[in-house]
Every structure is written in C-alpha cells, then in structure tokens.
Amino acid sequence: xxxxxxxxxxxxxxxxxxxxxxxxxxxxxxxxxxxxxxxxxxxxxxxxxxxxxxxxxxxxxxxxxxxxxxxxxxxxxxxxxxxxxxxxxxxxxxxxxxxxxxxxxxxxxxxxxxxxxxxxxxxxxxxxxxxxxxxxxxxxxxxxxxxxxxxxxxxxxxxxxxxxxxxxxxxxxxxxxxxxxxxxxxxxxxxxxxxxxxxxxxxxxxxxxxxxxxxxxxxxxxxxxxxxxxxxxxxxxxxxxxxxxxxxxxxxxxxxxxxxxxxxxxxxxxxxxxxxxxxxxxxxxxxxxxxxxxxxxxxxx
Amino acid sequence: xxxxxxxxxxxxxxxxxxxxxxxxxxxxxxxxxxxxxxxxxxxxxxxxxxxxxxxxxxxxxxxxxxxxxxxxxxxxxxxxxxxxxxxxxxxxxxxxxxxxxxxxxxxxxxxxxxxxxxxxxxxxxxxxxxxxxxxxxxxxxxxxxxxxxxxxxxxxxxxxxxxxxxxxxxxxxxxxxxxxxxxxxxxxxxxxxxxxxxxxxxxxxxxxxxxxxxxxxxxxxxxxxxxxxxxxxxxxxxxxxxxxxxxxxxxxxxxxxxxxxxxxxxxxxxxxxxxxxxxxxxxxxxxxxxxxxxxxxxxxxxxxxxxxxxxxxxxxxxxxxxxxxxxxxxxxxxxxxxxxxxxxxxxxxxxxxxxxxxxxxxxxxxxxxxxxxxxxxxxxxxxxxxxxxxxxxxxxxxxxxxxxxxxxxxxxxxxxxxxxxxxxxxxxxxxxxxxxxxxxxxxxxxxxxxxxxxxxxxxxxxxxxxxxxxxxxxxxxxxxxxxxxxxxxxxxxxxxxxxxxxxxxxxxxxxxxxxxxxxxxxxxxxxxxxxxxxxxxxxxxxxxxxxxxxxxxxxxxxxxxxxxxxxxxxxxxxxxxxxxxxxxxxxxxxxxxxxxxxxxxxxxxxxxxxxxxxxxxxxxxxxxxxxxxxxxxxxxxxxxxxxxxxxxxxx
Numbered sequence: 001x002x003x004x005x006x007x008x009x010x011x012x013x014x015x016x017x018x019x020x021x022x023x024x025x026x027x028x029x030x031x032x033x034x035x036x037x038x039x040x041x042x043x044x045x046x047x048x049x050x051x052x053x054x055x056x057x058x059x060x061x062x063x064x065x066x067x068x069x070x071x072x073x074x075x076x077x078x079x080x081x082x083x084x085x086x087x088x089x090x091x092x093x094x095x096x097x098x099x100x101x102x103x104x105x106x107x108x109x110x111x112x113x114x115x116x117x118x119x120x121x122x123x124x125x126x127x128x129x130x131x132x133x134x135x136x137x138x139x140x141x142x143x144x145x146x147x148x149x150x151x152x153x154x155x156x157x158x159x160x161x162x163x164x165x166x167x168x169x170x171x172x173x174x175x176x177x178x179x180x181x182x183x184x185x186x187x188x189x190x191x192x193x194x195x196x197x198x199x200x201x202x203x204x205x206x207x208x209x210x211x212x213x214x215x216x217x218x219x220x221x222x223x224x225x226x227x228x229x230x231x232x233x234x235x236x237x238x239x240x241x242x243x244x245x246x247x248x249x250x251x252x253x254x255x256x257x258x259x260x261x262x263x264x265x266x267x268x269x270x271x272x273x274x275x276x277x278x279x280x281x282x283x284x285x286x287x288x289x290x291x292x293x294x295x296x297x298x299x300x301x
Numbered sequence: 302x303x304x305x306x307x308x309x310x311x312x313x314x315x316x317x318x319x320x321x322x323x324x325x326x327x328x329x330x331x332x333x334x335x336x337x338x339x340x341x342x343x344x345x346x347x348x349x350x351x352x353x354x355x356x357x358x359x360x361x362x363x364x365x366x367x368x369x370x371x372x373x374x375x376x377x378x379x380x381x382x383x384x385x386x387x388x389x390x391x392x393x394x395x396x397x398x399x400x401x402x403x404x405x406x407x408x409x410x411x412x413x414x415x416x417x418x419x420x421x422x423x424x425x426x427x428x429x430x431x432x433x434x435x436x437x438x439x440x441x442x443x444x445x446x447x448x449x450x451x452x453x454x455x456x457x458x459x460x461x462x463x464x465x466x467x468x469x470x471x472x473x474x475x476x477x478x479x480x481x482x483x484x485x486x487x488x489x490x491x492x493x494x495x496x497x498x499x500x501x502x503x504x505x506x507x508x509x510x511x512x513x514x515x516x517x518x519x520x521x522x523x524x525x526x527x528x529x530x531x532x533x534x535x536x537x538x539x540x541x542x543x544x545x546x547x548x549x550x551x552x553x554x555x556x557x558x559x560x561x562x563x564x565x566x567x568x569x570x571x572x573x574x575x576x577x578x579x580x581x582x583x584x585x586x587x588x589x590x591x592x593x594x595x596x597x598x599x600x601x602x603x604x605x606x607x608x609x610x611x612x613x614x615x616x617x618x619x620x621x622x623x624x625x626x627x628x629x630x631x632x633x634x635x636x637x638x639x640x641x642x643x644x645x646x647x648x649x650x651x652x653x654x655x656x657x658x659x660x661x662x663x664x665x666x667x668x669x670x671x672x673x674x675x676x677x678x679x680x681x682x683x684x685x686x687x688x689x690x691x692x693x694x695x696x697x698x699x700x701x702x703x704x705x706x707x708x709x710x711x712x713x714x715x716x717x718x719x720x721x722x723x724x725x726x727x728x729x730x731x732x733x734x735x736x737x738x739x740x741x742x743x744x745x746x747x748x749x750x751x752x753x754x755x756x757x758x759x760x761x762x763x764x765x766x767x768x769x770x771x772x773x774x775x776x777x778x779x780x781x782x783x784x785x786x787x788x789x790x791x792x793x794x795x796x797x798x799x800x801x802x803x804x805x806x807x808x809x810x811x812x813x814x815x816x817x818x819x820x821x822x823x824x825x826x827x828x829x830x831x832x833x834x835x836x837x838x839x840x841x842x843x844x845x846x847x848x849x850x851x852x853x854x855x856x857x858x859x860x861x862x863x864x865x866x867x868x869x870x871x872x873x874x875x876x877x878x879x880x881x882x883x884x885x886x887x888x889x890x891x892x893x894x895x896x897x898x899x900x901x902x903x904x905x906x907x908x909x910x911x912x913x914x915x916x917x918x919x920x921x922x923x924x925x926x927x928x929x930x931x932x933x934x935x936x937x938x939x940x941x942x943x944x945x946x947x948x949x950x951x952x
Contacts, residue, residue, distance in 0.1 A: 053837035057844075059746050061667045063678070065833055066826035073825045077818055091814065094807040095701050099688060099814070101725070102697075105732055106687040112736045113678075116857075118843040119665070119745030124857020127740070131733035132865035135726055142725035146707065146718060155704045208844055212833040278869065292718070 006080075006090050013079045017222040018042040020229065020259050024186075027263025042222060046215045054211035057118040065213050067114025071107040072216040075223045078103040082230055083158045085239045085247030092158045097145050100157065101138070104183070107220065108134055114213075115205035126204030129274070133189065133201070136281035137182045143288035144176055148235060151295040161231075162240025168294030171287050173236040177261070178284030180228040182277075184221065187266040189277055229258040304343035304354045304372050308426070311339035315419040322411035326400060329411050333391045333418070340422055341384035344377035348786040353793075355428075364431050366489050371428040374789035375556065378631060379542075379549045380425045382638045385772075386541045387418035389642065389765035390534040396761035397649050398450070398532050406450040410532070413450075417443035417538065424546060430479040430489040437475065437546075441468045444543055448531040460526035463902075467523035471513030478506035478554075493557045501559040507551060508568070515547025517605055518575035521598045522902040525582075528594035529658070533649025536590060540597045540645060541638035548604055548634060555612060556794040565616055569609025569716045573723035576602030578873060580730040584737065585867040585874050585897040587859050588658045589648045592738055593641065596684065599727055600637040604630045606720050607699045610706060611795070613713045619797035620709060626702025627791045627798070632783065633695035636776060640683040640692060643769040647677035650758035650766075651742060655751040660738065660859045665747040669755040674743040676766045681735035683773045686728050689815035689822070691776035697811070700724065730866060737862045746853040778816045780808055860895055867897075875900050 022039035029036020038044075056064060080090040081100045089096070112127040147168060148160040165172045182189045185202035192203060206217050233239065233254025239247050272280060314336030322329040347354060358368040372380070391414060400407045420440035427433050445468075449461035481503055483489045494500065509520070516524040524544070528536045555564065579598030586592035607630025614623020650673040651666065652658055667674035683690035703724070706717035747753045757763070776783055792799035845851040867874055876897050883891035898904070923934075 051836070053839070054833045055839045055841050058840050058842060059665060059744075061674075061744070062826075062830055063667075063744075065830045069825040069829035070822045073818070073821045077821070091810075093810040093814075095697060095704075095811075096807075098697050098700050099693075099811070102686060102688050102693055102728075105685070105729065106682075109682065109685060109687060109732055109736055113739065113744070116736070116740030116744045119853070119856045120843045120845055120851070121855055121857050122846070124740075124862060127736065128857065128862045128865055131729075131736050135729040135733065135866055138729040139722055139726045142722055146704075146721060149704055150707060153708045155701065155708075211836060212829060216829060296714075 009080065009084070009090050010076070013076070013223060013226070014219075017226045018046060018219060019222075020225050020255075021222055023256070023259045024263040024266065027260050028267050031264065031267035042218065046219055049210075049215035049218070050212055052211040054213060055208075057120075057208050059119045060117045060208075064114050064117040064209075067110040067117070068209065068213040068216040068220070071110040071114075072220040074103045074107040074110070075220045075227070078107075079223055079227050081157060082227060083161055083234070083240070084230070085234070085242065085251050086244050087247075088158055092156055094156050097149075097155055097157050097160065101141060101145070104224070105134075105138070107224070111205060111217070114209070118208045120208065122204050122207055126201055126207075129201045130205060133182055133277060133281060136278060136285060137179045140175055140179045140281065140285040140288045141183075143285060143292055144172055144179070144235070147172055147288060147292040147295045150292065151298070158240070161234040162238070164238040165235050165291070166295060166298050168291035168298070169236045171291035171294065173232060175284045175287030175291060176228070176232045176235060177258070178280065178287065180225075180232060180258070181262065181265065182281055182284070183228060184225045186262055188269050188272040188280065191271045226255065229255045232258055302346060303351065304346050304377075305356065307339040307343035307346070308354075308370075308372070311336045311343065311422065312419070314339060315415050315422075318415040319412050319419070322415055323408035326395065326411070329415070330391060330395060333415055334388055336415070337384040337388035337391070337418060340387070340418075341381055343372065344380040344384065347372055347374055347377035348381065348789055350785075350789065364435065366429050366431050368432070369428045369490060370426045371492075372426060374786075374793040375552060376425040376549070378634070378787065378790040379545060380422060382542055382545060382635060383418060383421045383425065386538050386638055386642050387414075387421075389646075389768050390414070390538050392761050393537070393646055393649070393765040394532075394534045396759040397534055397646075397653055403450075406452075410447065410450045413443050413446045414534075414538075417447060417543075421542060421546065425549065428491045430483050430491055432489075433491070434472075434475060434479055438472065440543070440546070441465070441472070444535075444539060447535040448527050448539070450532055450535070451530075454530075456526070457530045460530040464523045464527040467513055467520075471510045471520075474506045474510030474513075475550075478503055478510055481506070482558075491557065495557065495559055498559050501561045503558060504555060504560045504564050507554045508564075511547040511550035511554075512571075513547070514544060515551070515601050515605075516544050516598055517547075517571055517601050518578050518598055519901045519905070521575075521579070522899065522906045524598060525591050525594040525899060528597065528645075529588055529591040533590070533645050533652060536594070536649075537642035537645035540594065541642040544597060544601060545634050545638060548601070548608070552608065552794055555608075560612060560616070562616060565609050565611075565613030566716050567609070568605050568612055569720050572602045572605025572607075572609050573720045574602070575599070575605060576727040577723050577730075578870075580727050580734060581867065581870045581874065582897070582900075584730055584734045584863045585870075585876070587660050589651065589660055589663075589738060589742060590645070590658050592660075592734065593644050593648060596731070596734065597637070597641060599731065600633065600641070600684070602727070603696065603699065603724065604633050604637070606630070606724060607633065607702065610699070610702050610713075610717065610720070611791075613706070613716060614702075615795055615797075617709075617711070617713060619795060620706075620713075621798075622702045622705030622709065623795075624702075624788075624791055624798040625698055625705065627794060628784070628787050629695050629698030629700075629702060631787045631790050632691075632698060632776070632780075635783075635787075636683070636691045636695045636773070639769050639772050639776075640680045640690075643680040643766055643773065644677060644684065646762065646766045646769070647673050647680060650762055651755075653758060653762075654755040655749075657749075657751060660741040662749045663742045663747070663752045664745045664853060664856065665743070666752060666755055667743045669753075670743075670757040672757050672763050673766075674739075676763075676770050677743065678739055679770050679773065681739045683777070685732045685735045687732070689777050689818040691773045691780075693815075694777060694780045694811070696724065696728065698808075701807070733863065733866055737859055741859045741862070745856050748853045748856070774819075778819060779812050780815075781812045784808055873900060875904065 078100045083089040115123040115127045190201040314332045318332035353373040356370045361368045423436040451457045513520045583595035607626045610626030611623040614620040683692040686692040686696045703717040706713040879894040881892045
C-alpha cells in the first residue's frame, strides 16, 4: 500500500513538473500577442532528447554524465520531502527541511561540476555565477525557513508549512518569490530564452550537454521550479489546515498563480545587469529577515 | 578490559619508533602503526562504554609533580583522531616523503612524526597542569620541525617561525591560565572543579591560548602559511588533529571549570564570524593547500558555533538542545579531521605529480590521476556538507541544536539565529570554493606541461586516502553507529547530558535515507552513463561559440571563478591588483597580477609586531656593555631610591 502510494506520488511529480515551463511560455506569448509553443512543448523535447545519442567533449570525464544523473536524483528526493497539503510528505522527520536545502545544494554542485568538465569559458562563467548567487539566495532561503520555524515552533516541513505564515506572510511570500526567480534562473536574474551565452547562468552551464543527460537536466530544472512554487504556496496559505479537496485546489491555484506571475515578470521586466543581481537578492534576503522579525514578534505576543 | 595495557603498548611502540625511525623505514612503520592501533583501541574502549581510566603514580615524578593520567570519553574522542590520522599519515608519508626523494629530511621526518603522535597523545592523557604545559610545548616543537622539514626553502622557514612565534604567544596565555589555576587551587592537579565559581574568569585565558592553536579567526595568522608550506602529510595532521587540540583544550577546561556567563555568546559569535570569513578567504586563494588551510579556519568556526551553543545551553539549565549542538560539534571534529586529511593527501598527490600548488597551472588531472580525482571529489563533497556524506550529518546536528535554541525563545535565540544564517552562507560559500578547486585542478584541459605529464599516486598514498574516504562514507551512511560514542564524550563534558542510550529519532531516519540516496545516486549515474552511450557517443571538441581551436589558456581561471563572491568581500580581503595594460600599436607585454594578502597578518599582526620590535630595539640601546654607563644607572637608581625614601618618609 505504502509502496503504491509513494510510486503514485513520484509519478505525479515526474509527470506534472514539465507543465510549468510550458505555462510560463504560454503566458509570455499571450502577453506579447503571439500564439507561442504548445503547453506540452517540454514533454516533446524531453521525449526527443531521451531517444538521442550524446556528444561528449573530448575533455569530459564520466562525471559529465554522472553529474546530471546525481543532480536529478537529488532534486527528485528533495521533492519527496515536500508535503502536499494534507496528504503529507513521502518522508517526514525532524530537520527534513535542512536535508531539502542541502539536496538542492548537492544538485547545484553536480551541475557546476558537470559544466566545468568541458573546460569552456562559457560554462565556467555560468557555474561561477550559479554558485556565487546561490550564496545570497541560500541566505534568504534559510531565513525563510527560520521564519517558518519560529512561527510554528517546529523544524519538520509538514508542521512548518501547515498554517499560514501569519502577519509576515506577504513579506515572506515576496522574499521566497525572489529566491524562486533566482534559483530557477528566471528573468530578471537570467534569461532562459537568450542565445547570448555571456548573459546567461543556467543555460550557459549546459551548453555542451546533449541527449539523455540534457533531458535529465531540463526535467530536473522543471521539478525544481515546481518545488519552489509549492513551497511558496504552502508557506503563505494555510494549506495543511484545509480539507483534502480544498487543499488540492489551493495548491493547484497557488502553483498556477506563481507560474503565471513568473510569466508576467518575464514579459514585463528586462533582465538585470549582473552587478545589480546581488542587490535584488539582498532585497529578497531582507524581506525574509523582516518576515522573521514579524514572526518573532507575533510569537512573543 | 581497561585501556591501560593498550596505552602502554602505544607508548612503547611510539618511543621505539622514534629511536629506530631514522634508520629503519619498515620497522618504523610497523612500530608506529602498532602504536596508533593501540591508541585507537584504547580510545574505542572508553568511547564504547568502558569506565573512565585513571592512573596515579606514587613514585614517578616529572618536574616534582607525580604523574597523573586520565582517559575519559572526551579525551578518547580526540585520541581516536590522533591514532587515525597518525596512522594513515605515516603510511602516506612512506610514499609521499620517501627516502629516495628526500634522503636528508625523510629520516628525521619519521622520528618527528612519531614524536608528534606521542606528544599529542600525552597532551590528551595528562591530568596535571605542569605536565600539560610540558606536553603542549613538546607537541608544538615537534610540529615545528615537521613543518620545516624542507628547511632549505625560505618560505618554509618563514612559515615555521611564524607558527612557532604565534604558538608561543598562545603559550603565554596558557602559562597564565595554568599558573593562576594552580595558584588558586593550590595544586597542579587537574580535574572537575565546576563548583568553584571564582575560577570562571580564567576561561578568557583559555579561550585566547587555545584559540591561537585552534586557529579561530582572527587568531589564525600562523595557520595558512604553515599548512601550505608543510609537507602534505604534515599539513594533514596539523589541520586534522593539531588544531583540534585547541578545541580539546577549550572543551576540557570549559567542562572542568565553571565558565563566565558571556562565554557562550562570545564563542558562538567567534564561530559564526570565523566560519564566514574563513571560507571567504579560502575562496580567494589560488594555492590549493592555502585554500584548504583557510577552509580549516571555517570548519573550526563551525565547531565553535556548536560549542558556543552548548555553553549557552549549559548556562540555561542544561537545555537538551545544547547536547545536539555539542554532539554536532564533536562529530564535526572527527569529520573535519577525516575529510581535511583526505583533501590534503589529495593535494599532496597533485603536488607530488606536478610539482606545483598553483591551481592556475593545473587542470584536467582526472585523466592521469583518476584515483586522486575521485577521492578528492568525495572529500570536496563531504567538506561542503553535502548529503549523503559525513559533513552533512554533523552540520545537520548543529543546525538542529540551533533551531531548537531559536524555538526555546529567550536570549539563546538571539545568538542562534545569526549563527544559523552564518552557517548556511558559509555552507554555500564552501560549495563555491570546492567547486572551484576541484574544477580547476581536475577538470577541463591541462594548463601546463607539468599537468599533462602527471601520474597517479602509489599504493601507500592511495591506500591511506581510501581508508579516510571510506570512513567519511561510513559516518554519512550509518551515523547511528557513531552517535553513542560521541554521546559519551558529550556526557563527559557535561554530566547533566549523560545517558547515551537515547537516539534522537530523526537520526535513525537520516541514516537509512542517506544510504538509500547513495544507492540511487550510484544507480542513476551508472544507468545514465550506460543508457546515454547506448545511443552512440561521439567525441567532439568543446563547443566554444564555433571557435575551432580552443586552447587550455582560454579556460576559466580560479580567480575568475571565485571573483564574483570574493568581490563582495573586498573590504576584508583587500586584494592587491597590478595591471600593465598593453600599449602602442604593437604591444610587447601586458600583465595582470592579483594577490590576496593575509589581511589579518599583514595589516594587523604585522604592524603590531613591528611596533613591539621597535620599542624593544629602543630599550635594547640601554644595554651596550659599557661599564661606566652601568655604574651611572646604578648611581641614578640609588639616588632615585634615596629620594623616594626621604620624601616618602616625610609624608
């Protein structure tokens, strides 16, 4: 029974995740007045890439392929720690939120490692940006976790995400949204559509990847986006306190709202110059910090 | 069974290995290994639950004091590390610092190595203030001679002197600590005396004295150059074990003596700042061993955060979360010893194979040194605190303790919240640092001839790295096995936290989760490798925007990789840049040099030291050997005394 339940959950995550980039692209096309690619475009891409062969750099070691594989598993494991409303998480224990954060870090390390395998300056640039900006977004993320922990007195994701974030919910939501944009390499931090490698982060790291490893990377990225969208929704809304049906609706609505929001941001905002990126990330960190103070005050009263 | 016989075997083995070491390589190795295995066995006995071992001689005296030895769980924890790194380092040294390559220094290096292991063990065992100071000094001196094995090089000598000088500045505080302690208790004998509240202020002497040895920021000035310039097996024991003696001293005497109320917040603050700035300096380095050395400053910071949490908890009615933080810190002592030694061994293999520590001269070594590359990568992941390895377990325990401190509310939360953020940021920076060093050294294309013609290390070096790597994996996958051992050490520090039978529920979950993760990682990596190549794998040049002839010099360098994050910390790093622009229509030369100075050493400790030297030189002019002047001093002194007597009496 439990096995079936976990497999079902895995399938939901694996199948639903690639929907998000499609929705974002649709929103962007709609704002720009174009028809845009089909919502299911990423599924087609993944299926095609999975069937293809790989082209490896002459410099690449087996780590070039092992990196994306480990990163994908790490992201998948991280998603299984995240509770889905009243359905809970596949696995829940005290301190699981820290495992989640460090699994994301592991995925980052592996992607950066695989990128550096090629000895290309583009990939070096991308990895350097990825690991550097992650310093600031990790600060914001741990502060958000502290906020939730102070608010609920717990460090288990299921308990932390059950109630709404209280008075600081708006601050926390805004801070987490900034983290979401940065961690998933969206505008204004990164432009997933550009063809100019010099200006990219994530795309620059995967320039030399092809075939099944590229599919793993793209699918992992979409799972990460869904993970952050759900985290944001559950942090702000009292999803854990609703009835299962209402919770499912709230989750779906929340994720859709976040996705559309990302699409709108991408349509209405230009990518920032790289020297301004740290400022925006610091703003995200400060938002989370203020949310922490609000939660602290709220708990004391 | 008691640890006594094992310790006797260890002492005999190590003393004999000092004597025979210079002449007979194999006998030395056998004796040293016998000694360290006995040390490890003795400490394992105590950690596994045997009673605390104590031995008081009634006849043997050193310096007029009766010998008093004691091995409790706390010292056993550190003794285990001494045995482990002492043994693997000895094996590594036979390949790395062999008689063929270093006919002059290798023989004495063996004797000093055994001497260092013996003196480290003695520091952990003695329970007498005077003997502690003696053993501490012997250990410092042994380490000095090991650091300066290659004493024909100027920078090695400079690093050695700096280490010796800094150690003795710390020693002054330790003298103050032990002498004041002996004066106020009336005896050199050491032991628990928590009820004597008057001794609390001595903690500050201990913090300064042991802090210098531990290399906590900003007392770390000696550490980077000593670790970078020592032979790599020496760097490993210095970084893995010797600096932990500072942690041991701090723990030992904060456990036995009462501590002032401010101790916890100060230690946690030092730890948070040290963790952050240590890793920032590491990120900015281009010398692989200097980078690893600075990273030790970070890890000592992490350990201090845990200890600070434990101190705060002890002062707040022995709150249970303090135990988590302390056990996290103690486990991190082991973990850091393991993976830092592994990384230094890896760096040593690279140095051995290519002759350079400059990352910008390396690259692409995975092809010629696959074993070193793989094991170094494992160490890099472990030290970045990534699951499923051991670094994550200890940092996770520290986090758990700190989060509980936050949720306990009250004053402890205000110390714990910044510490949590500092720990997370330091973790992310550590990831950037180790992504940089592994990528620059092992990935991409070789940047120089030396890197092209590298070769992998021999069996002895590989074997000792494998032992350390497998222990890193073991602690990561089965933390439950190690919990009771560390728990006993925590109970030795604070008896209120005794009772090691209880396992925190999350740890029993985390172990299997990590094991499952490791399995899935392996399966996915192998599976994807096979599957991807089944569809055909073409080998092509790296795509460089269509450029057909990429050269190794076009790769990203370590400086540019770390440039973004270290740019945010330019206020403390104070990088020095020298740019010579290309001039004229046919430029002949252009260069750009960037150097990160040892800010604390060059901008703070250096000027202070120079000031002291200037004053001393000025005072020294009074002493010049001219008898007439000396008689003048005498007369002047007598007159002054007379004046004092006459006028003082009138009042």
